[in-house]
Amino acid sequence: MKKEVNIILAGSLGIILGIGLFGLRKFLKKKSQDYDDYYADFHRHFVKQAKDDGNDGIEFLAVQ
Template structure:
């Protein structure tokens, strides 16, 4: 095999590996984003609580 052919082959393999890794990363981030969007509302109500509120009633039972 000539030197030029080896360089072209190595470059092609490198580009193919790079595109594969980029595609897998994009796919995994999409799955994570869909998961986060679905479950974001469940935790949003308990992120910032007002400390002046009394813990009683339904809110107290929901926190426990």
């Protein structure tokens, strides 16, 4: 009987640890995604943006 109890306890502990690690990983991933969603706009100065051909600028209009 002692061997069976040890097997059941070891299996239960393994399942609890597996679910706990999975939950921790999911929690940390959500925190990372919240961080990325909030700070994504602060790093836009490195993104190449398309030029707007319709905007000639104030210097061009002053020369006219």
